[in-house]
Each structure stands twice: as structure tokens, then as C-alpha cells.
Amino acid sequence: MSRTRRTDEGHGQVGSALSGIAVALGCVLFLGGFVWGAIVYQPYTVPTESMTPTIGAGDRVLAQRIDGSEVKRGDVVVFQEASWGDMPMVKRVVGIGGDKVACCTDGKLTINGQKIAEPYLPAGKSVSLTGIKTTTVPEGRLFMLGDERSGSLDSTVHLQDADHGSVERGAVRGRVDAVAWPMDGMLAKPTGFEALPGGISQPGPLKLMLTAVVAGAVLVLAGAAYGPIAKRSRRPRTRAAEPVRA
Incomplete structure (x- = not known):
């Protein structure tokens, strides 16, 4: 396995971990904001x-x-x-x-x-x-x-x-x-x-609650979008064949 490939895989694992953390944190903020609002308001x-x-x-x-x-x-x-x-x-x-x-x-x-x-x-x-x-x-x-x-x-x-x-x-x-x-x-x-x-x-605290809900939604969407974007960026590009000279 080439060093470049190993590096790409390492970056992919780190990115996937960060993506999972972002989604988890986003869910906490999003749902927490709604629950907090329901209790207070x-x-x-x-x-x-x-x-x-x-x-x-x-x-x-x-x-x-x-x-x-x-x-x-x-x-x-x-x-x-x-x-x-x-x-x-x-x-x-x-x-x-x-x-x-x-x-x-x-x-x-x-x-x-x-x-x-x-x-x-x-x-x-x-x-x-x-x-x-x-x-x-x-x-x-x-x-x-x-x-x-x-x-x-x-x-x-x-x-x-x-x-x-x-x-x-x-x-x-x-x-x-x-x-x-x-x-x-x-x-x-x-x-x-x-x-x-x-x-x-x-x-x-209404503004703070709304900020938590919006921030949570952004983190969930960003984390969920990372996988498809990263997979697309790692896809090998095919090079056009060079013309054969006589």
C-alpha cells in the first residue's frame, strides 16, 4: 500500500470521526434547545x-x-x-x-x-x-x-x-x-x-434557545454531508488517453 493511500485513509478516518462528533453535538443542541424551550416557555x-x-x-x-x-x-x-x-x-x-x-x-x-x-x-x-x-x-x-x-x-x-x-x-x-x-x-x-x-x-433565554437550535441544525447537516463529499473527493480521476503518434 502506497504512503499516499495510507495518508488518504488516515484523513478519511479522522474526517469520519469529526463528522460523527458534529452530528452528535448537533442533535444535542437541536433537541436540547426545543426541550429547554418547552420547559421555560x-x-x-x-x-x-x-x-x-x-x-x-x-x-x-x-x-x-x-x-x-x-x-x-x-x-x-x-x-x-x-x-x-x-x-x-x-x-x-x-x-x-x-x-x-x-x-x-x-x-x-x-x-x-x-x-x-x-x-x-x-x-x-x-x-x-x-x-x-x-x-x-x-x-x-x-x-x-x-x-x-x-x-x-x-x-x-x-x-x-x-x-x-x-x-x-x-x-x-x-x-x-x-x-x-x-x-x-x-x-x-x-x-x-x-x-x-x-x-x-x-x-x-429565548434568543439563546433559538441559537442552540439553529447551531444544532447546521452541525447535523454539515456532519451528514461530509461523507458523500469526502467520498466524491477521494474518487480517482481517469486521465484521458494520449494520442498515439505514428
């Missing part, structure tokens, strides 16, 4: 237009399963409260326990007297349509508003309740990170609440 369908333009009616969202104690101002959450119809609802948290919520000052929502910029609201529609009088959110509870303020059945409808329209933190089922369908992607950060005590929530 729950899909929901939003039935109404109350969160437009952030989320439309019929959109499928991905909500990270969190405890209600982790919720911060500006979060879009899924919650279920008996007095609100005892069905999963999606709203934005604008106030937490102890906050004084009011509207409006110069057309803006105020939290503890501080005007809040809300770029996610529908363009050209005044936030004053909510007509919120100054109300204090009870401790351990959350004040909810829809981004479509003119037609959202939110905390403003329940202001006369004993809890001033608020929802207890324990009613929260998840925090919405992204709109999965249509594929609008991650929700924008609610930066208007960033300067308030406690700041805003950071996105969950």
Missing part, C-alpha cells in the same frame, strides 16, 4: 385587539413561565383572574404595589408623578382616553393596561373594585417575550419605565 393565543399594535388579535405569543414576584413595570404578562372572566388575558403592567397611577399629564401616563414615555401605543391616539384618576395600587398587586387604550378591558374598567382595578401577583402565569406568529420577534423594551425604582425586566 408556554404558547398563548391572544383573542382580542386590546394589545395592538404590540400584539394583534389571533397572534401566538411565547410567555416565559415566571413567578408573579418577578414581574416589573412595563412587562407584558399573561394572567388569570376570576373577576376578569377567569380566562387567560394578556396586558401590560404599568404599576406595582405602592405606585400612584394617574392619567394624564401632557397626554402621558404618570407613575408616582413621573411622566412615562410609551412608544408602543397606537400612533395618533391619545392615552387620555383611559381617563385614569389618581389611584394607589395595593401592595402585592399589579395595575394592568392594554396598549390599545381606547378599547381595552383593563384595570380602568375595574377601578371601582375594592382593589382599585389591580390584579394580585399570584394570578400571573407568564411574561411575554416574543410574538411567535406572525414572526414579529422579541417585544421591544419598555424603556419608559427604566428610570423607576427596580428598573425593567431583562428578556428571557
Whole structure:
């Protein structure tokens, strides 16, 4: 056996081993990403237009399963409260326990007297349509508003309740990170609440999960394609016969 042939065979064995490792690692990343996502996130369908333009009616969202104690101002959450119809609802948290919520000052929502910029609201529609009088959110509870303020059945409808329209933190089922369908992607950060005590929530691990799934798919395809490509490259080429001179 020639040295060249032995070298080619050695390279082929190493390549096959690396190919197998790539496929195995790719499967771990691909399947692991999906399993991780299924554990951390729950899909929901939003039935109404109350969160437009952030989320439309019929959109499928991905909500990270969190405890209600982790919720911060500006979060879009899924919650279920008996007095609100005892069905999963999606709203934005604008106030937490102890906050004084009011509207409006110069057309803006105020939290503890501080005007809040809300770029996610529908363009050209005044936030004053909510007509919120100054109300204090009870401790351990959350004040909810829809981004479509003119037609959202939110905390403003329940202001006369004993809890001033608020929802207890324990009613929260998840925090919405992204709109999965249509594929609008991650929700924008609610930066208007960033300067308030406690700041805003950071996105969950959704991007990391998607990166793992994509990287896994690439490794599986690359590893699976190595064999046919390597075999084709090692195939001996036939040389054309030289013409015979008389």
C-alpha cells in the first residue's frame, strides 16, 4: 500500500470521526434547545385587539413561565383572574404595589408623578382616553393596561373594585417575550419605565434557545454531508488517453 493511500485513509478516518462528533453535538443542541424551550416557555393565543399594535388579535405569543414576584413595570404578562372572566388575558403592567397611577399629564401616563414615555401605543391616539384618576395600587398587586387604550378591558374598567382595578401577583402565569406568529420577534423594551425604582425586566433565554437550535441544525447537516463529499473527493480521476503518434 502506497504512503499516499495510507495518508488518504488516515484523513478519511479522522474526517469520519469529526463528522460523527458534529452530528452528535448537533442533535444535542437541536433537541436540547426545543426541550429547554418547552420547559421555560408556554404558547398563548391572544383573542382580542386590546394589545395592538404590540400584539394583534389571533397572534401566538411565547410567555416565559415566571413567578408573579418577578414581574416589573412595563412587562407584558399573561394572567388569570376570576373577576376578569377567569380566562387567560394578556396586558401590560404599568404599576406595582405602592405606585400612584394617574392619567394624564401632557397626554402621558404618570407613575408616582413621573411622566412615562410609551412608544408602543397606537400612533395618533391619545392615552387620555383611559381617563385614569389618581389611584394607589395595593401592595402585592399589579395595575394592568392594554396598549390599545381606547378599547381595552383593563384595570380602568375595574377601578371601582375594592382593589382599585389591580390584579394580585399570584394570578400571573407568564411574561411575554416574543410574538411567535406572525414572526414579529422579541417585544421591544419598555424603556419608559427604566428610570423607576427596580428598573425593567431583562428578556428571557429565548434568543439563546433559538441559537442552540439553529447551531444544532447546521452541525447535523454539515456532519451528514461530509461523507458523500469526502467520498466524491477521494474518487480517482481517469486521465484521458494520449494520442498515439505514428
